[in-house]
Amino acid sequence: MSLSEPPGNMKIASLKGVGAKTLERLGKLGLHKIQDLLFHLPARYEDRTSLVPIGRIKQGDHALVEGHVEVADVIAKGRRSLVCRISDGTGVLYLRFFHFTGDQLSRLKPGAILRCYGEAREGYYGTEMVHPDYEHISGGEVGSANQCLTPVYPSTEGLHQKSLRSLVGRALELCNEDEGILHEWLPGELLSTLAIPPLSEAVRLLHGPPVEAGLKRLELAKQRLAFEELLAHHLSVSRFREHMRQQPAPILRLGETVSRQFLASLPFALTAAQNRVIHEIADDIGTAKPMMRLVQGDVGSGKTVVAAWAALAALSSDCQVAFMAPTELLAEQHFRSFSQWLEPLGVQVAYLAGKHKGQVRRDTLESIAEGRAGAVLGTHALFQEEVKFQRLGLVVIDEQHRFGVHQRLALREKGARDGLYPHQLIMTATPIPRTLAMLGYADLDVSVIDELPPGRSPVKTSVIPSTRREEVIARISDWVKRGSQVYWVCTLIEESEAMECEAAENTAAALTGALLEVRVGLVHGRMKQGEKEEVMARFKSGSVDLLVATTVIEVGVDVPNAGLMVIENPERLGLAQIHQLRGRVGRGPGDSFCVLMYQPPLTQSAKERLGILRETSDGFVIAEKDLQLRGPGELLGIRQTGQVQFRIADFARDGGMLDQVKSTAEALLKHHPEAVVPLLSRWLADGTRYAEV
Ligand code: ADP
Ligand code: MG
Numbered sequence: 178m179s180l181s182e183p184p185g186n187m188k189i190a191s192l193k194g195v196g197a198k199t200l201e202r203l204g205k206l207g208l209h210k211i212q213d214l215l216f217h218l219p220a221r222y223e224d225r226t227s228l229v230p231i232g233r234i235k236q237g238d239h240a241l242v243e244g245h246v247e248v249a250d251v252i253a254k255g256r257r258s259l260v261c262r263i264s265d266g267t268g269v270l271y272l273r274f275f276h277f278t279g280d281q282l283s284r285l286k287p288g289a290i291l292r293c294y295g296e297a298r299e300g301y302y303g304t305e306m307v308h309p310d311y312e313h314i315s316g317g318e319v320g321s322a323n324q325c326l327t328p329v330y331p332s333t334e335g336l337h338q339k340s341l342r343s344l345v346g347r348a349l350e351l352c353n354e355d356e357g358i359l360h361e362w363l364p365g366e367l368l369s370t371l372a373i374p375p376l377s378e379a380v381r382l383l384h385g386p387p388v389e390a391g392l393k394r395l396e397l398a399k400q401r402l403a404f405e406e407l408l409a410h411h412l413s414v415s416r417f418r419e420h421m422r423q424q425p426a427p428i429l430r431l432g433e434t435v436s437r438q439f440l441a442s443l444p445f446a447l448t449a450a451q452n453r454v455i456h457e458i459a460d461d462i463g464t465a466k467p468m469m470r471l472v473q474g475d476v477g478s479g480k481t482v483v484a485a486w487a488a489l490a491a492l493s494s495d496c497q498v499a500f501m502a503p504t505e506l507l508a509e510q511h512f513r514s515f516s517q518w519l520e521p522l523g524v525q526v527a528y529l530a531g532k533h534k535g536q537v538r539r540d541t542l543e544s545i546a547e548g549r550a551g552a553v554l555g556t557h558a559l560f561q562e563e564v565k566f567q568r569l570g571l572v573v574i575d576e577q578h579r580f581g582v583h584q585r586l587a588l589r590e591k592g593a594r595d596g597l598y599p600h601q602l603i604m605t606a607t608p609i610p611r612t613l614a615m616l617g618y619a620d621l622d623v624s625v626i627d628e629l630p631p632g633r634s635p636v637k638t639s640v641i642p643s644t645r646r647e648e649v650i651a652r653i654s655d656w657v658k659r660g661s662q663v664y665w666v667c668t669l670i671e672e673s674e675a676m677e678c679e680a681a682e683n684t685a686a687a688l689t690g691a692l693l694e695v696r697v698g699l700v701h702g703r704m705k706q707g708e709k710e711e712v713m714a715r716f717k718s719g720s721v722d723l724l725v726a727t728t729v730i731e732v733g734v735d736v737p738n739a740g741l742m743v744i745e746n747p748e749r750l751g752l753a754q755i756h757q758l759r760g761r762v763g764r765g766p767g768d769s770f771c772v773l774m775y776q777p778p779l780t781q782s783a784k785e786r787l788g789i790l791r792e793t794s795d796g797f798v799i800a801e802k803d804l805q806l807r808g809p810g811e812l813l814g815i816r817q818t819g820q821v822q823f824r825i826a827d828f829a830r831d832g833g834m835l836d837q838v839k840s841t842a843e844a845l846l847k848h849h850p851e852a853v854v855p856l857l858s859r860w861l862a863d864g865t866r867y868a869e870v
Contacts, residue, residue: 185212185358186858192347202336203344207824212358212859214348215380216402216824217341219328225294226323226388232267234297234304241323242270243292243314249285260302261285263293270297271305290314294327310339325385345384352377362852363405367841371834373401396830403826404834404841409860410823411842412853418469424598426467427570431459431490435522439489442521443482450474450628451483457624458487458602462571468600473607474626475796476760477633480604481511483626484573485518487602492524492551496570499599500554503576505531506710510735511575512554519552529555529564532707574603606760607753607800627797635794636742636763637770640787642777649743649772650691657695657722662739665725666758667701668746677727678703684745685725696720701727728758737765747773747790748783752803756796824860 188210190200203209208217229240244263252260259277263270272293274281285291295309330341352358359377368375374382379398386395440447447455454472461468474480488498500515502508512528519526527550529541544550548567553559603621641649653663665688667681678701685699698712698721716724717736724739728750742762747755755773763769773787789802845852 185210185215187211187351189214189344192344195344199336199340202333205333206331206336211348211351214345215352215359215384216406216860217330217345218383218399218402218825220331221329222326222386223294223329224388225327226325228292230267231263231265231270231304234268234270236297236299236304238297239295240297241292241294243290244270246285246287246289246291248287249282251282255301259285260305261291262302263291269303271300271302272309272311273300273305273307275308284313325387326390328384349381349384352380360855362845362849362856363408363841364844367837368401371400371404371837373397373404376401376405399825400831400834403823403831404838405856406823406826406860407831407835407838408841408845409856411838412845413857413861415842415846416853421469421598422466424467425465425596426462426598426600427491427494427496427568428465429462429487429490429494429496429570429600431486431493435489435493436486439486439518439522442518445630447482448479448626448628448630450626451479454483454624454626455486457622458483459490461622462487462490462600467598468602469621470602470624471621472602472604472624472626474604475629476606476757477764478606478626478629480575480606480626481514482518484575484602484604485515487571487600488515488552488573489519489522489524491571491600492519494570496568496599497545497548497550497566498552498571498573499559499566499569500552500573501557501559501575502554503556504710505556505706506713506734507575508554508556515552515554524551525549526552526554529553529559531556531558569599570597571600571602574601576605606757606796632766633763634768636759637768638759638773638791638794639770640747640773640775640784640791642779643745643774644777646774649774650688652772653688653723653741653743654692654695656741657692660738661741662716662719662721662736663723664739664742664758664761665723666742666744667725667727668744668749675703677701681725681727688723688725692723696722698724699726700724728754734761735764736761740765740767740769741772742770743772743774745774746776747787748775748779752786752789752799753796755790756794756799759790 189195189203189208192211206217208214223239225241227241228243229238231242231244234240234242242263242265244265247262247264247269249259249261252258256275259274259282261272261274263272270293272291272295290313291311292314293306293309293311295306295311297304297306299305300307328342328345329338330345332338332341356377359380361375361377363376373379374394374397379401382390382398383395383402454474458468458470458472461470472480472483484500488500491498500508500511502511509528509530512526516526525544527541527544529538529545533541541550542563542565545553546565546567553566558564653665656663665684667677667684681699681701685697688695689697698716700709700712704712712721712724713734715721716739717734719738739762742759744750744755744758750758759771762771771790773790775783775787779787786802789799793799845856
């Protein structure tokens with residue numbers, strides 16, 4: 178450990194007597210350093226503060242009792258177990274152990290005094306506790322119970338509460354010896370404004386609150402920790418942003434003539450929102466600092482053409498553009514749009530497809546390396562080692578929420594050449610509520626395309642019970658007869674992907690049987706990427722009328738002829754997710770419909786949730802509601818991608834503090850820059866990673 182290292186960074190491994198197995202298990206819980214233990218908060222508490230007379234305990238009680246051993250023996254009847262009877266004069270209690278050692282038995286001598294905590298139940302001989310927590314105590318201690326509630330920590334297999342309690346206890350002792358570990362970085366005024374306790378007080382309280390502490394005090398203590406955690410995240414992202422701002426980037430400009438020529442060639446006029454966002458981008462890329470801009474726009478708002486404009490600016494400034502889509506199918510779709518829009522202006526557009534091998538691939542790679550290919554479309558494979566750009570000036574990432582923050586950062590590094598960093602444009606259809614944007618995306622500037630192209634009418638959404646399935650099927654038949662296409666979405670059943678896929682297979686078979694004249698296609702998560710894309714392509718080309726799909730339907734796929742979508746069991750999905758799904762329809766002229774077919778009965782809250790979708794098609798309103806109802810993880814798929822992971826902070830509870838988090842971060846950077854590194858290493862798993870770039 179270096180001298181400058183904060184004391185809490187000491188490894189748990191440096192504590193005496195912690196074995197390799199225990200360390201491994203702690204590691205599974207993300208506990209490596211002493212301070213990780215301090216922030217590993219109890220999931221709940223047990224009240225072991227008062228002794229209950231044995232005669233008074235009832236079945237189902239969790240109770241702390243004390244008594245002397247009357248008899249202990251191994252009983253072979255039924256499942257072999259060690260049974261021990263204790264008494265405190267008010268009654269007798271049987272302790273039963275299915276796992277035990279000979280040593281344990283030999284210590285349970287008649288007369289030995291035990292203190293036990295466990296759940297009482299009716300056993301074979303009378304009231305018993307199975308595997309209670311117990312300890313031998315000597316006569317002197319009799320009668321005195323714990324002073325504080327006993328913490329029960331989130332744990333993992335093989336790691337006992339006793340070990341965790343003792344480790345946390347040792348970590349707290351170290352804090353007594355060294356004030357530095359829980360050093361207070363927050364200004365006193367802030368603590369009083371927010372009415373939250375100092376760090377050291379909060380940590381101690383949470384690991385062993387006195388019975389009378391009350392929920393309110395515990396909540397405030399948690400908020401205290403959450404505040405600091407959010408602060409650390411904010412600091413790490415703003416430092417990173419600062420760092421990026423210092424890097425040089427190529428200046429990209431699009432001349433008036435070419436810009437006009439490009440816009441005039443489009444079969445439509447840009448919306449005011451698209452124009453505004455183009456100006457915001459132009460301002461960014463016209464300077465020698467790398468742009469980091471997130472463009473949010475509801476599905477169908479026309480983000481691609483905005484990206485194409487930016488691409489043209491890069492190309493006009495002698496730079497290349499990399500455009501990354503989350504799937505091959507989308508990359509191909511963008512390739513077609515870009516070719517159509519940019520080739521007439523003399524730009525060579527390339528598509529680096531996964532399926533291209535051998536000579537074709539080598540040729541593409543060469544044209545990229547030599548700078549002949551100006552705009553290059555592809556999936557994340559674009560950033561493999563073998564892909565070398567001659568002069569990359571702009572990176573566009575479509576549907577960013579599919580990529581983690583780290584992938585995003587890696588791209589920047591990858592793009593850096595000759596000391597110049599490419600500009601970055603990130604596009605997403607998932608509306609990110611302001612509160613969340615402040616954290617996970619705090620390194621990005623945000624533009625919003627808050628307007629749909631004219632003539633799009635919102636998707637008409639109806640909520641109906643599955644008892645009307647026949648009717649829905651009949652409607653599909655009419656729909657297809659009129660030459661339109663239909664999506665049928667099967668949703669997650671019992672949280673099992675396999676079952677979801679099976680349900681989709683069964684539904685596809687049933688619909689094929691019921692709708693003889695309709696050509697049915699099926700895509701689900703267990704199919705190979707190639708197979709999925711082939712079916713999607715057939716749907717796109719119109720040779721499939723009805724596409725039965727699980728929720729894997731690719732984001733952003735544009736099939737304007739599909740005007741009806743049926744979503745089964747929508748009550749299982751988040752609102753934002755349903756909104757995304759239904760954005761697949763309503764991309765062409767004419768009315769479009771979404772049928773939310775739920776499994777009755779529907780709870781009152783589910784009714785309200787689905788009602789929101791019927792009433793509004795504003796992605797932001799829906800996302801805000803979803804955030805309130807489900808939390809940020811669900812909304813952004815964060816849990817899967819590992820974008821923002823908090824140990825303690827909880828958006829529902831702590832979201833309201835974000836403005837103060839932001840201003841505190843600014844104040845600390847200005848007046849106490851020395852606080853930054855200790856705070857980052859205290860809270861972030863990868864410590865000072867962002868701070869050191
Ligand atoms: P998204 O924002 O979901 O990525 P796209 O860029 O795929 O949306 O655009 C959806 C469709 O709308 C495309 O067919 C596109 O050509 C078309 N489009 C884009 N902008 C306009 C506009 N201003 N007027 C009419 N149609 C537009
Ligand atoms: Mg798109």
